[in-house]
Amino acid sequence: MIEITDIEKIYKMGGETVKALNKVSLSIQEGEYTSIMGPSGSGKSTLMNILGLLDRFDSGRYMLNGTDVSGLSDSELAKIRNKEIGFVFQSFNLMARMNVLENVMLPLVYGKVPYKERRERAIEALEKVGLGDRLEHLTNEISGGQKQRVAIARAIVNRPSVLMADEPTGNLDSKTTLDIMRIFQELNSEGTTIVMVTHEPEMAKYSKRIVHFRDGVIIKDEELTPELLPEREVE
Amino acid sequence: MFIKENFKMALDSIFANKMRSFLTMLGIIIGIASVIAILAVGNGAADEITTTFSELGATTISLNANDPDQSGDLITNDDLNVLKDSIEEIRYISPNEQMNGTVSSEDEARQTVVSYGTPDLQFVSQMMSSTLVEGRYFNQVDFDEAQDVAVIDEDGADALFGRVDVVGEMIRVSVAQSQMNLRIVGVVEGSFADMQGAFDTSQIPLFVAMPHSTLSNQVPQLAGMDSVIIEVETTEQIDPVSSQVVRLLELRHNSVGDNVYNATNFLQALDQVNNVLSLFINFIAAVAAIALLVGGIGVMNIMLVSVTERTREIGTRKALGATTRTILIQFLMESIILSLIGGMIGLTIGIILSNIIAGALNIVPIFTMGSVALVLVFSTAVGVFFGIYPARKAANLNPIDALRFE
Numbered sequence: 001m002i003e004i005t006d007i008e009k010i011y012k013m014g015g016e017t018v019k020a021l022n023k024v025s026l027s028i029q030e031g032e033y034t035s036i037m038g039p040s041g042s043g044k045s046t047l048m049n050i051l052g053l054l055d056r057f058d059s060g061r062y063m064l065n066g067t068d069v070s071g072l073s074d075s076e077l078a079k080i081r082n083k084e085i086g087f088v089f090q091s092f093n094l095m096a097r098m099n100v101l102e103n104v105m106l107p108l109v110y111g112k113v114p115y116k117e118r119r120e121r122a123i124e125a126l127e128k129v130g131l132g133d134r135l136e137h138l139t140n141e142i143s144g145g146q147k148q149r150v151a152i153a154r155a156i157v158n159r160p161s162v163l164m165a166d167e168p169t170g171n172l173d174s175k176t177t178l179d180i181m182r183i184f185q186e187l188n189s190e191g192t193t194i195v196m197v198t199h200e201p202e203m204a205k206y207s208k209r210i211v212h213f214r215d216g217v218i219i220k221d222e223e224l225t226p227e228l229l230p231e232r233e234v235e
Numbered sequence: 236m237f238i239k240e241n242f243k244m245a246l247d248s249i250f251a252n253k254m255r256s257f258l259t260m261l262g263i264i265i266g267i268a269s270v271i272a273i274l275a276v277g278n279g280a281a282d283e284i285t286t287t288f289s290e291l292g293a294t295t296i297s298l299n300a301n302d303p304d305q306s307g308d309l310i311t312n313d314d315l316n317v318l319k320d321s322i323e324e325i326r327y328i329s330p331n332e333q334m335n336g337t338v339s340s341e342d343e344a345r346q347t348v349v350s351y352g353t354p355d356l357q358f359v360s361q362m363m364s365s366t367l368v369e370g371r372y373f374n375q376v377d378f379d380e381a382q383d384v385a386v387i388d389e390d391g392a393d394a395l396f397g398r399v400d401v402v403g404e405m406i407r408v409s410v411a412q413s414q415m416n417l418r419i420v421g422v423v424e425g426s427f428a429d430m431q432g433a434f435d436t437s438q439i440p441l442f443v444a445m446p447h448s449t450l451s452n453q454v455p456q457l458a459g460m461d462s463v464i465i466e467v468e469t470t471e472q473i474d475p476v477s478s479q480v481v482r483l484l485e486l487r488h489n490s491v492g493d494n495v496y497n498a499t500n501f502l503q504a505l506d507q508v509n510n511v512l513s514l515f516i517n518f519i520a521a522v523a524a525i526a527l528l529v530g531g532i533g534v535m536n537i538m539l540v541s542v543t544e545r546t547r548e549i550g551t552r553k554a555l556g557a558t559t560r561t562i563l564i565q566f567l568m569e570s571i572i573l574s575l576i577g578g579m580i581g582l583t584i585g586i587i588l589s590n591i592i593a594g595a596l597n598i599v600p601i602f603t604m605g606s607v608a609l610v611l612v613f614s615t616a617v618g619v620f621f622g623i624y625p626a627r628k629a630a631n632l633n634p635i636d637a638l639r640f641e
């Protein structure tokens with residue numbers, strides 16, 4: 001599904017150049033749950049942003065669902081982000097003036113889905129993350145863990161082919177972190193492809209594959225049997 | 236992107252910062268309110284002037300002869316008869332001239348203003364009322380035969396004789412060193428009837444009207460006329476009758492093409508007054524438009540701040556699938572709605588303001604659909620014009636740069 005070959009990304013800061021990605025090749029299949037690990041500054045976020053079509057790369061090739069994305073226009077990229085990719089950010093990035101339901105409906109607004117269907121699908125997604133009873137709350141009225149669950153509902157509401165999360169629990173305590181990991185496992189078991197950036201082995205152990213990164217190159221790519229989290233108990 | 240969602244989002248963000256939005260709109264509010272008030276009061280004043288002028292003489296032609304050597308024979312009483320007989324649309328025609336002099340009865344002598352003309356004088360003169368209280372006005376026979384007759388007003392009758400029923404009494408009028416004994420044939424309503432006792436009327440000259448033919452016989456140097464008042468039936472007749480009159484007089488006096496005669500009317504004067512007024516209105520409106528411009532810059536400023544503040548929001552929206560165009564429309568919509576709300580508030584304040592000002596000036600303010608449309612178009616234009624730059628700035632943000640923005 002995701003197929004990158006010899007991707008390079010170079011940042012120029014004044015006179016200095018930083019090679020954030022150095023000929024990275026990686027392929028991710030449908031239904032996988034992949035963690036990208038590595039020390040800070042190793043290029044994890046850079047890779048994630050390129051995979052998520054938020055950033056462009058300097059050389060190499062990126063095939064997403066059989067399409068070469070390097071030739072696409074900005075608005076075509078926006079359309080693919082809307083339809084095929086769901087993002088979960090470390091700092092949630094919810095719309096402060098919208099309530100929970102409106103936040104989750106937003107990708108469907110950009111996808112031109114009619115209101116009634118938008119509402120139904122958003123409620124369905126929110127029920128999946130256990131927030132079916134918080135629809136009208138404003139985002140500053142809920143906890144950090146709940147915010148990230150809203151963000152996950154928003155990421156999956158348009159049924160993307162891949163969910164991308166960059167340090168999704170970086171701002172959460174350990175208990176809520178486990179909640180998020182449990183949701184990810186549930187989504188993956190239902191067929192959602194997940195790519196997650198993390199620097200904590202504690203989190204990576206719940207995924208099925210770990211790609212280790214250092215200084216812009218992949219140093220290790222391992223399959224593992226994920227540690228399964230118990231079923232979510234009803235709140 | 237659906238218009239409805241955009242609209243709601245714009246309103247949400249405007250109302251999220253009520254105070255700031257209001258301050259942003261202030262320039263637009265002031266600008267629109269002044270433009271509306273100036274236009275309404277200005278148009279009200281223009282309308283007031285038009286009405287006044289029309290009552291004065293929307294059907295009045297003033298005919299003048301350019302008579303540098305004072306020959307006094309460029310317009311004769313014969314001319315007036317011919318004009319009236321041959322041009323059907325002429326209702327009244329008369330010179331409307333006044334001379335200062337004195338008038339006396341056996342007991343009393345007073346300053347007077349002597350008006351003279353044809354029997355139509357009663358209809359074209361503003362000097363004396365045409366409402367008779369005793370007798371009759373001097374008529375065509377009096378005029379043709381140059382009878383020694385006169386009409387005075389009630390106040391004059393009272394001053395000279397101490398009573399009003401003075402028809403048949405003789406008065407002595409002297410103007411330009413000539414004396415005339417005239418018999419009173421009629422008394423018209425007094426000019427100062429409603430001012431009785433308000434001030435000492437004995438210092439005010441009396442009014443006397445008499446046939447021009449009679450005066451010409453007695454005072455030959457006043458035989459000539461160089462201006463005549465013509466009344467027609469309708470305003471539309473003014474132009475055709477004016478040119479007919481001028482042509483006929485030129486033919487009768489062998490002066491075709493010499494530009495001796497010219498006919499003017501109040502409407503031309505009115506046009507001039509209105510031109511000056513509208514120049515003035517437009518000037519003030521232009522000054523108010525500068526306030527609007529400043530308001531627009533305020534909108535742009537706040538929108539730029541807003542774009543910076545919401546950089547991460549923009550990045551998130553782009554990550555969720557918003558295109559450059561969607562973001563552009565969102566921010567443009569916001570600045571347009573901001574300007575439009577400002578425009579509406581300005582319109583309301585402008586209407587209140589013009590009622591207050593017009594009330595003080597004792598005129599009726601006039602609001603046209605045009606000025607309301609102007610407000611809508613202008614505020615939208617301000618919103619678009621000053622919103623486009625910030626909106627483009629927002630729309631062209633690179634998603635990852637926007638998301639990383641601290």
Ligand SMILES: Nc1ncnc2c1ncn2[C@@H]1O[C@H](COP(=O)(O)OP(=O)(O)O)[C@@H](O)[C@H]1O
Binds near residue numbers: 045
């Ligand atoms: N916008 C940028 N401009 C310049 N250098 C950058 C930028 N983003 C990242 N880098 C550099 O690229 C390298 C990889 O960064 P990043 O992908 O954020 O690492 P990680 O997410 O693994 O911590 C780092 O050296 C970082 O300093």
Ligand SMILES: [Mg+2]
Binds near residue numbers: 044045046
């Ligand atoms: Mg990172």
